[in-house]
Amino acid sequence: xxxxxxxxxxxxxxxxxxxxxxxxxxxxxxxxxxxxxxxxxxxxxxxxxxxxxxxxxxxxxxxxxxxxxxxxxxxxxxxxxxxxxxxxxxxxxxxxxxxxxxxxxxxxxxxxxxxxxxxxxxxxxxxxxxxxxxxxxxxxxxxxxxxxxxxxxxxxxxxxxxxxxxxxxxxxxxxxxxxxxxxxxxxxxx
Amino acid sequence: xxxxxxxxxxxxxxxxxxxxxxxxxxxxxxxxxxxxxxxxxxxxxxxxxxxxxxxxxxxxxxxxxxxxxxxxxxxxxxxxxxxxxxxxxxxxxxxxxxxxxxxxxxxxxxxxxxxxxxxxxxxxxxxxxxxxxxxxxxxxxxxxxxxxxxxxxxxxxxxxxxxx
Numbered sequence: 001x002x003x004x005x006x007x008x009x010x011x012x013x014x015x016x017x018x019x020x021x022x023x024x025x026x027x028x029x030x031x032x033x034x035x036x037x038x039x040x041x042x043x044x045x046x047x048x049x050x051x052x053x054x055x056x057x058x059x060x061x062x063x064x065x066x067x068x069x070x071x072x073x074x075x076x077x078x079x080x081x082x083x084x085x086x087x088x089x090x091x092x093x094x095x096x097x098x099x100x101x102x103x104x105x106x107x108x109x110x111x112x113x114x115x116x117x118x119x120x121x122x123x124x125x126x127x128x129x130x131x132x133x134x135x136x137x138x139x140x141x142x143x144x145x146x147x148x149x150x151x152x153x154x155x156x157x158x159x160x161x162x163x164x165x166x167x168x169x170x171x172x173x174x175x176x177x178x179x180x181x182x183x184x185x186x187x188x189x190x
Numbered sequence: 191x192x193x194x195x196x197x198x199x200x201x202x203x204x205x206x207x208x209x210x211x212x213x214x215x216x217x218x219x220x221x222x223x224x225x226x227x228x229x230x231x232x233x234x235x236x237x238x239x240x241x242x243x244x245x246x247x248x249x250x251x252x253x254x255x256x257x258x259x260x261x262x263x264x265x266x267x268x269x270x271x272x273x274x275x276x277x278x279x280x281x282x283x284x285x286x287x288x289x290x291x292x293x294x295x296x297x298x299x300x301x302x303x304x305x306x307x308x309x310x311x312x313x314x315x316x317x318x319x320x321x322x323x324x325x326x327x328x329x330x331x332x333x334x335x336x337x338x339x340x341x342x343x344x345x346x347x348x349x350x351x352x353x354x
Contacts, residue, residue: 012256015238016263022231024271027288028280029223030216035208036318040342054346062210064224069321071225075232076241076325083237091244092253099247110242111314111328118330126333129312134320134334136309138341141317143302143352145293146207148316151303152261154208155293157268166299173307178250181308 007085023157032064035150037141039069102186125189144169211289212282235322243314250311296354 010018026032043066045059088108091099096107106112113120120126141147144166146155152170155163235241240260248254274280275288282288293299310316313334315323320338323331345352 010234010238012238012259013263015234015240016260017267018234019231019260020264020267020271022227023268024275025227026224027272027275028282029227030220030284031211031213031282031286031289032224033208033211033291036316036321037342038206038208040317040339041206041346043339044343044346048343050347052343052346054349055343057206062206062208063218064210064216064221065208067221067224068228068231069318071228071230072232072235072318072321073228073325074225075229075234076236076322077232077327078229078325079233079236079322080326083233089239089242089244092248092251094253095244095248095251098251099244107244110236110239110244110326111323111331112243116243116328116330121330121333126330130330130333131337133309133312134337135341135344136305137313137315137317137320137334138338138343139345140302140304140306140309140341141338142342142345143298143349144306145296145298145302147306147318148261148310149318150207151293151299153264153268156265157272158290158292159269159272160293162293162295162299165295166303169300169303170307170310173304173309174246174250174311175307176304177308177311178247182311185312 006083009084019153020157023154026068030064033150034154035065035146036069036072037138037147037150038062039065040138041142042066102183103190104186123189128185128189140173205291209291211291212284213286214284231318232322232325235319236326241315241319241322241326246311246314298352298354301353 023034026034041055042059042062045055045057049055089110091107104112104114106114115125115129121130144151146166148170151163151166156167238260239245245257249257280288315334317338320331320335324335
């Protein structure tokens with residue numbers, strides 16, 4: 001009974017509250033400002049600083065951030081394998097219809113495997129959705145000085161108007177990508 | 191000697207956007223508490239299906255309130271927490287004053303923000319969910335993560351010639 005309850009998907013307000021509580025938790029257990037994309041910068045500083053000033057700092061002082069993201073990875077593993085029923089994900093019918101029309105075939109899991117499967121890594125699909133998409137995330141988040149966590153959640157929680165500007169820009173970029181770029185991309189890989 | 195000093199002050203990279211403001215030095219083992227917070231965070235990501243490419247598509251197609259509800263609630267809870275911490279001057283468990291870092295406006299928040307948004311809708315993930323997707327078993331996303339690290343590196347390399 002209890003296990004069945006635990007395995008159900010979380011409603012949005014529970015997820016929202018728990019994610020929001022990350023902000024005071026990190027502040028109070030160690031004066032840490034919530035932000036995930038900074039971990040990518042620390043990896044650069046640790047592995048390939050190449051004398052670039054932007055990566056020339058003592059990344060070991062920010063080790064907490066790397067522990068945090070490794071935790072997120074482990075949480076993904078634990079949540080998937082022990083706490084979730086592997087059933088098909090419910091998708092809004094309108095979105096499903098539009099994505100089918102674009103050419104998405106796999107609606108069985110959290111990610112469509114005809115786009116994000118391992119066998120797509122060396123295809124044009126993988127090049128666009130993983131390599132190109134990933135590059136935009138890394139480049140854009142650092143250029144913007146943060147991502148959804150640092151700006152949309154931490155920045156807005158601290159009532160920083162530049163973070164509102166960034167958050168609006170994230171959303172505008174996403175709408176452009178979804179409505180203008182994606183139809184073109186799907187035609188390209190069809 | 192003087193020249194070196196000048197060089198370093200001039201080229202101090204902008205501060206980390208998610209900085210560690212703790213004065214007290216932490217040992218490697220004390221970092222495990224952040225690992226645990228990360229694990230809880232990752233579980234929530236999976237349990238609420240936030241790591242799903244479909245959820246992000248629903249959001250940008252305005253077909254579902256779900257992600258708006260998640261982010262909206264998170265901001266409200268975060269804002270109330272920050273307000274309480276400031277109002278009552280609540281200290282960290284080490285007894286230090288909580289430090290908040292104001293964000294300065296620059297054009298990067300618009301240009302970089304737009305670029306990030308383009309990638310967000312394509313990959314269906316921001317940096318946090320990327321890690322959770324890999325943990326969830328979508329191993330191809332390691333490629334996305336490596337490419338995001340490469341994107342960060344290229345930004346760092348060329349940041350002086352980008353409009354700010």
